[in-house]
Amino acid sequence: MLIRQLQSVDIRPIPTAHLTTTMSLLVLNISELSEKIISEMAANPAMDIVEGHFCPNCQRPLLDSTHCPICSRPKDLDSSNPIVFVSARNDFHNHPLESEDLENDFEDYTYETEDLPTYVLKQISSELEIEDRPIAAHILTSLDEDGLLRNPLIEIAAFYHVSPRQVERVQKIIQSADPLGVGSSSPKQALLVQLEILSQTNDIPPHTKEAIAEGWDFLTHQQYPELSHLLGVTITQAKEIARFVGSNLNPYPARANWGDARQPTTPYRGAFYRPDVIISLLNNDENGPLVVEVISPIDGKLQVNPLFRSGIKDADPDKLEQWHSDLERATLFVKCLQQRNQAIVRLMERIVTIQHDFILNGDSYLQPLTRARLAREIEVHESTISRSVSGKTALLPSGKIIPLSKFFDRSLQVRTELQKIIQEEGQPLTDMELVDLLMQRGYKVARRTIAKYRSMEGIMPSHGRKKLKPKKLIYQSP
DNA sequence: CTATGGCACGGATT
DNA sequence: AATCCGTGCCATAG
Known part of the structure; x- marks a missing residue:
């Protein structure tokens, strides 16, 4: 139906x-x-x-x-x-x-077994006015593989001859549905929505919202000094914010339960x-x-x-x-x-x-x-x-x-090995040292490649990892 | 000065 | 033929 x-x-x-x-x-x-x-x-x-x-x-x-x-x-x-x-x-x-x-177990990932648009629509259908339905359906079917909406709201509004205001309202409803933040227009917006909901039940570090809203570039580039300056907090606090965001929020709603944060460069092919x-x-x-x-x-x-x-x-x-x-x-x-x-x-x-x-x-x-x-x-x-x-x-x-x-990934083994080493590292290891360690374990890779793998796995460079719990960071540099 | 990320090249893979 | 992937070189941030 x-x-x-x-x-x-x-x-x-x-x-x-x-x-x-x-x-x-x-x-x-x-x-x-x-x-x-x-x-x-x-x-x-x-x-x-x-x-x-x-x-x-x-x-x-x-x-x-x-x-x-x-x-x-x-x-x-x-x-x-x-x-x-x-x-x-x-x-x-x-x-x-x-x-x-x-x-x-199946209960947990039921929604993965149907396509994302349908899953979301089921949740929100009761909240939608009849005339909003086509708009909601339009938005949901236009999502990219990250669960984000790349089309400008204005276009959608024009298409249905309604006010942007109304489209925005529908988007809000969608964003509050289960892959929280789904249907947002940008990773940034998705994070803000998630933060909003999360803040109702949890304590969050002060200034997190401002960090995302205004210090986005600094945050994604791990430029903590700049970020701390902007927010008027200490560098430690800035890092704390970054850690919080990295481990609790997800800029790509659709990736929530995926085995891997990366998406191969397949064009959108439906669900x-x-x-x-x-x-x-x-x-x-x-x-x-x-x-x-x-x-x-x-x-x-x-x-x-x-x-x-x-x-x-x-x-x-x-x-x-x-x-x-x-x-x-x-x-x-x-x-x-x-x-x-x-x-x-x-x-x-x-x-x-x-x-x-x-x-x-x-x-x-x-x-x-x-x-x-x-x-x-x-x-x-x-x-x-x-x-x-x-x-x-x-x-x-x-x-x-x-x-x-x-099943055909050529570098997965090395990357997981790399993850393990970094998980267990005492002091942050530089890429060079990582090359050596991997060599000992029988993997021959160039220094430059380590850097690539790190960013694939969302692992910060060695200085960024100091004493922070090695939790997987989700965002990558744009 | 060292560690890292960007760009681009060439060989392998699809 | 097109694309992907590892790597070297170089600029730059720390």
């Missing part, structure tokens, strides 16, 4: 790429594919969805016939063989996996909040096999409508040509979809086997892996891998949603 609403006012045009080969479906992530299928269904009468059914045993929704891949698994569990299959589980928080513990694949542990058993579900955007199996196919011989001669092309198109589309799913399944089988430890134990266990190597191993073209990976996300057993590209 709400999704409908959003779609009806979404101003972002759906890219009208022509369906030529299977590749054009492979690049799409789950949200995009979902839209694609909907529009294809609407345009082509030969398309048909047969309802999936549920496994009588575990209630898992199934696409392909009778046998649930989990229930029908061999009794002797082999943890090195993941179970990979296409699943229709769109609303998987309603179908918690095997254990009850997991169910609780990042719905994973394309879900990786979980069977029965939550750490030694059990991994269950990998490649999510299908529809809860049924797409097919060519058999009635249409058989009815074609009785077709009105005028329309025969049209019917034929519909039929052909539908057949192609179904085939493409199958190939897409199959490609991702094969890819995931391999990835999950290689990165098993990473999935269970975290960043430092990531194996070096390139798309090229994977392409050789499963004997597909490199570009197939690229397309399958790009713009897609996976939900890990830990509850984090990561981009699939993280």
